[in-house]
Amino acid sequence: MTSRYLMKVRALAAAAIAFAVFPIVTPAYGQDAAPPPTEVAAPAAATPTVEERIADIEAYMNNVARPEKTSGATSLVAGPGPGANAWQMVSTALVLFMTLPGLALFYGGLVRRKNVLSVLAQCMGIACVVTPLWWLCGYSLSFGVDAKSPFFGDLSNALFKGVEPGNVGAGYYWISDSMWAMFQLTFAIITPALIIGAIAERMKFAAVMAFVVLWMFAVYFPFAHMVWSTTGLMCGPLNPNAGIKAIDFAGGTVVHMTSGWSALVLCIILGKRLGFGKEQMAPHSMVLCMIGTGMLWVGWYGFNAGSALGADAIASNAFTTTTLAAATAGLAWAATEWLLKGKPSVLGFCSGIVAGLVVITPGAGFVTASSSVIIGVLAGVIPFLAVTYLKKKIGYDDALDTFGVHGIGGTLGAILTGVFADEKVNSVVGPLKDGLLMEQFKAVGLTIVWSVVATAVIAYIVKFAIGLRPDPEVETAGLDLAEHGEQGYEH
Numbered sequence: 001m002t003s004r005y006l007m008k009v010r011a012l013a014a015a016a017i018a019f020a021v022f023p024i025v026t027p028a029y030g031q032d033a034a035p036p037p038t039e040v041a042a043p044a045a046a047t048p049t050v051e052e053r054i055a056d057i058e059a060y061m062n063n064v065a066r067p068e069k070t071s072g073a074t075s076l077v078a079g080p081g082p083g084a085n086a087w088q089m090v091s092t093a094l095v096l097f098m099t100l101p102g103l104a105l106f107y108g109g110l111v112r113r114k115n116v117l118s119v120l121a122q123c124m125g126i127a128c129v130v131t132p133l134w135w136l137c138g139y140s141l142s143f144g145v146d147a148k149s150p151f152f153g154d155l156s157n158a159l160f161k162g163v164e165p166g167n168v169g170a171g172y173y174w175i176s177d178s179m180w181a182m183f184q185l186t187f188a189i190i191t192p193a194l195i196i197g198a199i200a201e202r203m204k205f206a207a208v209m210a211f212v213v214l215w216m217f218a219v220y221f222p223f224a225h226m227v228w229s230t231t232g233l234m235c236g237p238l239n240p241n242a243g244i245k246a247i248d249f250a251g252g253t254v255v256h257m258t259s260g261w262s263a264l265v266l267c268i269i270l271g272k273r274l275g276f277g278k279e280q281m282a283p284h285s286m287v288l289c290m291i292g293t294g295m296l297w298v299g300w301y302g303f304n305a306g307s308a309l310g311a312d313a314i315a316s317n318a319f320t321t322t323t324l325a326a327a328t329a330g331l332a333w334a335a336t337e338w339l340l341k342g343k344p345s346v347l348g349f350c351s352g353i354v355a356g357l358v359v360i361t362p363g364a365g366f367v368t369a370s371s372s373v374i375i376g377v378l379a380g381v382i383p384f385l386a387v388t389y390l391k392k393k394i395g396y397d398d399a400l401d402t403f404g405v406h407g408i409g410g411t412l413g414a415i416l417t418g419v420f421a422d423e424k425v426n427s428v429v430g431p432l433k434d435g436l437l438m439e440q441f442k443a444v445g446l447t448i449v450w451s452v453v454a455t456a457v458i459a460y461i462v463k464f465a466i467g468l469r470p471d472p473e474v475e476t477a478g479l480d481l482a483e484h485g486e487q488g489y490e491h
Contacts, residue, residue, distance in 0.1 A: 049073075056077055063084065088176070088180070091303075095186035095303050099186070138221055142188075187251060249417075250364055257406075261452055286347060322372075330353040330356060363375065366420075371422070
């Protein structure tokens with residue numbers, strides 16, 4: 001019985017095996033049919049370990065690079081960090097707010113009433129022409145990813161090629177590449193807009209627009225690359241092979257020195273306003289000027305604190321130093337004016353506040369709070385002397401004191417950054433501290449020479465091509481009606 005039972009079991013097992021194999025070894029659709037393909041399961045993607053995921057969170061909170069994954073997995077938060085990206089969006093809006101309406105009202109209040117709309121139109125025109133130019137090639141010429149030159153970018157990111165909202169790394173670890181491009185755009189907008197303060201009330205709108213387009217290529221794009229690109233000539237923090245190992249946190253050389261020194265050259269080539277020194281050319285509205293000053297101060301937090309590229313301790317330091325320097329400089333300018341001229345004017349407070357903001361810009365994320373107070377005092381006194389006495393002694397017509405505040409102030413700020421930069425505030429300073437002051441002087445010298453020469457060439461090109469100034473009759477009547485067909489005020 002046992003033997004017959006075993007035989008039955010073996011027979012059943014053989015039948016089961018034959019049944020299982022039969023579909024595989026027998027063609028399903030005739031003798032020549034090929035067997036159906038078998039699917040090979042893809043290997044499961046590696047998943048970050050708990051430790052790696054915690055390390056990502058810590059990197060985000062500390063605003064540093066994501067750590068390498070030993071498991072071979074990719075980060076589950078590979079895109080922009082919401083908080084850091086949100087701060088960058090706010091900062092970008094604040095810097096744009098500096099130009100429109102901040103700078104427009106600040107400058108608009110300082111000119112005579114017959115020219116107020118011309119200043120507003122120039123600010124808006126610059127914003128509207130620089131923006132598509134930035135998309136077309138400006139961003140790429142400043143920060144092109146394949147750029148090898150220490151002086152110029154390339155066209156690798158032209159038309160925003162590769163600039164994606166979900167990618168990071170073009171600017172910093174946790175902010176969107178798109179937001180980095182937009183943040184830098186707002187700097188590109190305000191820089192040439194600063195120049196119009198020196199030539200206000202006497203330059204044709206068409207000439208201003210032509211000058212700005214050429215100036216962006218000849219001055220702004222190269223300096224943005226040299227100072228802030230990883231291959232830039234003067235980018236000490238990011239380029240170990242930089243020829244000049246200088247530091248510029250938020251634009252002392254790139255923004256204020258280039259615009260300020262260019263403004264001086266352009267206003268000299270353009271010539272003085274008709275009646276300059278013979279008739280009253282006082283600001284038509286200190287109310288607008290004061291409102292514009294307040295907007296500039298508020299917007300400057302995006303300019304300086306936003307340059308930390310994350311809402312971290314360095315951003316907090318930049319916020320603090322910006323506030324202290326601006327207020328101290330406003331007080332110092334007004335006090336100096338009170339002492340030398342007998343009265344502290346509203347214009348003095350406004351000019352001092354802006355000067356303080358300018359001078360602290362290159363060092364906002366590198367210097368201590370106490371150093372920023374010292375910087376504020378110097379920012380209130382030295383530009384005041386330049387505006388009050390240097391301009392009169394040399395005799396140039398810097399209509400709204402762009403050179404005195406931005407040229408002199410930006411130069412002063414770049415030098416003082418070399419004096420007061422502290423590695424306790426920002427670790428970037430540590431390896432660069434020895435010899436930093438001399439590197440800052442080199443950066444200052446190159447910026448002055450480049451800006452002056454390039455501006456002179458561009459100004460003469462525009463002068464011979466379309467002319468710089470309107471007819472004397474138009475200038476005397478005011479630019480608003482002749483250039484734009486409108487008036488700022490009815491009566």
